[in-house]
Amino acid sequence: MNSNQIEPRLLLGPGPSPVVERILEAMARPTVGHLDPQFLALMDSVSQKLRWVFETANRMTFPVSGTGSAGMEAALVNVVGPGDTVVVGVNGVFGTRIAEMSRRMGGDVVAVEAPWGEIVPPEEMIEVLEAHPGARLAALVHAETSTGIHQPLDEVGAFLRDRDTLFLVDAVTSLGGVPVEVDRRGIDVCYSGSQKCLGVPPGLAPITFSPAALQRIQERESPCQSWYLDVGLIAGYLGAERRYHHTAPINMVYALLEGLMVVEEEGLEARFARHREVGGRLQAELLDRGFQLFAQEGYRLPQLTSAALPGGREEGPLRKRLLEEFHIEVGGGLGPATGKIWRIGLMGAGATHETVDRLLAAVDQVLAS
């Protein structure tokens, strides 16, 4: 199997999302060195545009050299050390993963659990945080990719604003699709992935740290468990010193910059409106066809729709037909939703009415036979 034999797919799963040609072209530009002044200037542009899309003034904003889960690990490993209390909202795969990673860092995890497909009630998070005033971190998943839940952040952000507990938000599937608003919401650590609503191939995890998070990092007693993801060391490369830390994935950074330019040309508001409109339409059309939406009403992500098939139809074989006969990828369920739902992503370049038309036509055909 070679890459020239790859049959293109319409990527409507939970990510990666469709990548437009100009981003693939950017990625194929000549590789230069990670200490080349040209590349350093390009990295500065990436950081600047990431600040804009995260809606933050945080100086320490950059792409982690890994995929989304490396972003999660980078976020946690820098601020969590042995004995730190970490309050985590858990209502799907990614909250579970935050809890698991935090434990591996020696954190004392307090999970605020909610059923899969529902939000973590902000008032419950706040109640638990009130009971743990010394907590190092409160963590929420903004867009729970395993369920399609759009988690409210404002209340917890407001509650934490004058407290020492840092606020961490997983924005892997939200950045560029729905407003993340890092500064307005008082988020201290936030990360994403290149391959969701930013429409870039997987391989980079944009991340941002607030001044309060950086202060915690400076003051921590135990060193960061990870050398590769240590923000204190990465800062030496990103800062005026330009000290070698590790070799950045040069061509992936070209792709990310191009992707951010695409976002910039569209504008954040217009991009959010497009995702809202197209995702809303898909959800209405699926309901019309007898699908049951898995995520709680009022808290559905437009960019990631989770739905059980009409009439109790088995999801696996029909998903396979979508892929093989129509070259359309949608995702299956995870955890307790395994075998029960489809997860349909309309992210980045995939969030168009044409995409929805093509998907629905295929869905109607596989359901009819």
Next chain:
Amino acid sequence: MNSNQIEPRLLLGPGPSPVVERILEAMARPTVGHLDPQFLALMDSVSQKLRWVFETANRMTFPVSGTGSAGMEAALVNVVGPGDTVVVGVNGVFGTRIAEMSRRMGGDVVAVEAPWGEIVPPEEMIEVLEAHPGARLAALVHAETSTGIHQPLDEVGAFLRDRDTLFLVDAVTSLGGVPVEVDRRGIDVCYSGSQKCLGVPPGLAPITFSPAALQRIQERESPCQSWYLDVGLIAGYLGAERRYHHTAPINMVYALLEGLMVVEEEGLEARFARHREVGGRLQAELLDRGFQLFAQEGYRLPQLTSAALPGGREEGPLRKRLLEEFHIEVGGGLGPATGKIWRIGLMGAGATHETVDRLLAAVDQVLAS
């Protein structure tokens, strides 16, 4: 700064090395999903070709989703836990880094130090290992990119063969340029980077674990500190189960596969011979011009030459001229060699006589003025 403004460079630094057009083209092929059967088949091809280039039968051979230092961290974090004794040869940046990472994992590091520019004497490694029969790990850097030293591995590998101590080798700058021979040398954990002698852009770290290493991983009492790099979890994705772990950097994997095909078409022996011949010529020509080679005679890497300039000329301004006037990148020194040497890489597609001609013509010009 945008990637379409990037001025191409002849990459003759310590990496990344020049990337041929067909690899860049492969990287720009359409992104598909990480659970797409097409991609899983492609990943299997990558693993198979990596086994061939590592010269190993190890089933657990794959590209880590990060750059070379992520490979180092993945190698160590899976086998080193709190209280484990780690014997490390330290004669440059990368041995120092292995020691530093091991400490962050709770390892008790015993450093076997040698001056920068010299090998770590095998007999000293063996002596220290005899004094620490319970050591978990012995680590050596095969190609010390900071100095140009080609570390002998056979003696330590033979010594460890019937012992419980695992043998870890950093092959970041050696894989595909000089023989690594994982199985013949009894190496248990070995990692590399895509952007050196394999000639692929940075972003992936090929790695291999022996059955003995995997057994240690299964038996360890404390969980692997890292979730992202946990081989036990990654095995679930690579194995028959195809369980989602993290999203692989799809397009980087296309590039790596293409790079491995280039290596395959040339053949390992021919590739090693080419690196040896061209690197040997460069070193002879530099000596002719009054350069002083930094690495100990008899242990010089052909693919990475470290040299002090003739007549005590200051290296920085001349290196800058090579970049700006001739678009040739060479590296400067690190650590105690900062400001004292150039590091010239002739790796992958860069290891040709034409490259050496172009470099020497430029060097002669900057030295003359």
